Amino acid sequence: MATASVEDSVEVPLAWSQPHGACWGQPARGLGTVARTGKAKKGQRKPSRGARGRNCHIRNLMVKVRDLGLGFNSDEIVLFKYCSGSCHRARSNYDLTLGSLLRQQLIVPGPQERVLSHPCCRPTRYEAVSFMDVQNTWQTVEKLSAAECSCIG
Incomplete structure (x- = not known):
């Protein structure tokens, strides 16, 4: 499994999983290396270490x-x-x-359905990522990376 080392990092997976009660697209804990984000804006206190993991926010991952x-x-x-x-x-x-x-059990999801009773932490704005391929050609992938996150639903 690929990981990347980044300063001030925490362990999270690179593979996505859907534990019971989680939103699709949120990672489970424990496999890849991710840098912390969440610098406090002027006049705001930085959330405690435990609070950062629970609130919806952007995380960074350096990846090939x-x-x-x-x-x-x-x-x-x-x-x-x-x-x-x-x-x-x-x-x-x-x-x-x-x-x-x-x-x-007044609502019972079908075998291929998933009903979530809470909002999901999802991107509300995206940004493109550019890189050079092995043929020395610049490639740009639109809407690849999250630029803002919010609770949706």
Whole structure:
């Protein structure tokens, strides 16, 4: 499995998984190396170490282009930004009601369905990533990396 070393890093997986109750596209813990982000804006306190992992925010990963899974042949390393964290504080009355109905099994998802009773931490804006392939040609992939994250749903 590919990992990249970045200053002030924490361990998270490069492979995506969907543990019960998590949103699609959020990583489980423990496999790759990711840099912390989340610098406090002027006048704001930086969240505690434990709070950073729970709130929806952008994380950074230095990764080889060929490991992106898009079929590009390049040894360049690029910065991939993704959204991570929970959105339980953003729950609405809809989410609370849906959770209750699911627990009571009044709503039973089909075998290929997944019903989430909480908002998901997802990109709300994307940015392009450019790199050079092995033929010395510049490639640009639009909407590859997250530029902003928010609780959606």
